Amino acid sequence: xxxxxxxxxxxxxxxxxxxxxxxxxxxxxxxxxxxxxxxxxxxxxxxxxxxxxxxxxxxxxxxxxxxxxxxxxxxxxxxxxxxxxxxxxxxxxxxxxxxxxxxxxxxxx
Amino acid sequence: xxxxxxxxxxxxxxxxxxxxxxxxxxxxxxxxxxxxxxxxxxxxxxxxxxxxxxxxxxxxxxxxxxxxxxxxxxxxxxxxxxxxxxxxxxxxxxxxxxxxxxxxxxxxxxxxxxxxxxxxxxxxxxxxxxxxxxxxxxxxxxxx
Numbered sequence: 001x002x003x004x005x006x007x008x009x010x011x012x013x014x015x016x017x018x019x020x021x022x023x024x025x026x027x028x029x030x031x032x033x034x035x036x037x038x039x040x041x042x043x044x045x046x047x048x049x050x051x052x053x054x055x056x057x058x059x060x061x062x063x064x065x066x067x068x069x070x071x072x073x074x075x076x077x078x079x080x081x082x083x084x085x086x087x088x089x090x091x092x093x094x095x096x097x098x099x100x101x102x103x104x105x106x107x108x109x
Numbered sequence: 110x111x112x113x114x115x116x117x118x119x120x121x122x123x124x125x126x127x128x129x130x131x132x133x134x135x136x137x138x139x140x141x142x143x144x145x146x147x148x149x150x151x152x153x154x155x156x157x158x159x160x161x162x163x164x165x166x167x168x169x170x171x172x173x174x175x176x177x178x179x180x181x182x183x184x185x186x187x188x189x190x191x192x193x194x195x196x197x198x199x200x201x202x203x204x205x206x207x208x209x210x211x212x213x214x215x216x217x218x219x220x221x222x223x224x225x226x227x228x229x230x231x232x233x234x235x236x237x238x239x240x241x242x243x244x245x246x247x248x249x250x251x252x253x
Contacts, residue, residue: 069232072205076239079198086133
């Protein structure tokens with residue numbers, strides 16, 4: 001069983017890019033090395049199974065761990081997006097606060 | 110007078126906008142530090158297990174306590190994270206790490222090889238790194 005790591009990385013990157021949407025450029029730097037690492041473990045498990053070093057049961061146990069790690073990546077992307085949105089709103093609120101204070105003529109906020 | 114009314118209305122809008130912080134928890138040093146410490150603890154254990162797997166020293170018997178301790182540490186982090194609103198992603202990330210620790214324990218109990226430990230180590234390490242990155246990303250907003 002030969003696994004083409006580049007194809008795996010490309011497929012995972014494509015899926016995560018889709019999940020991240022416009023936030024992809026912001027999370028790319030963090031996520032790409034993690035995806036590469038994950039793909040390497042997939043290749044390693046494939047090779048271990050192909051050489052008979054592990055049986056199908058052990059392979060599926062390791063794949064289940066990989067699936068969990070991939071979900072962790074999705075959770076992180078979701079979190080980065082929520083944090084970016086919160087920061088943008090906070091920045092907008094600060095800017096609006098300055099404007100309000102100017103209109104009020106004193107420090108209202 | 111009209112200016113003052115406008116300012117008060119705008120202030121109300123800004124106050125509502127400021128509540129956005131409630132939807133994402135603030136940075137917690139306790140969770141961040143705890144996650145880094147747990148990552149080091151798990152990595153240290155797996156480094157040792159990678160060297161001893163397949164020998165009597167690496168047998169599951171005698172290591173049950175480690176898995177119990179990791180679960181206790183995760184519970185402490187869960188409690189700290191749950192004390193803040195908007196921390197569901199951190200809680201879910203901790204649960205995913207706990208699931209992988211359980212999977213590792215099951216494999217260890219059945220017998221595990223150094224190569225299998227190496228894979229588990231890479232995966233758990235990646236999960237901890239992403240959790241720590243997530244916690245650190247929360248920090249940015251605190252420096253306007």
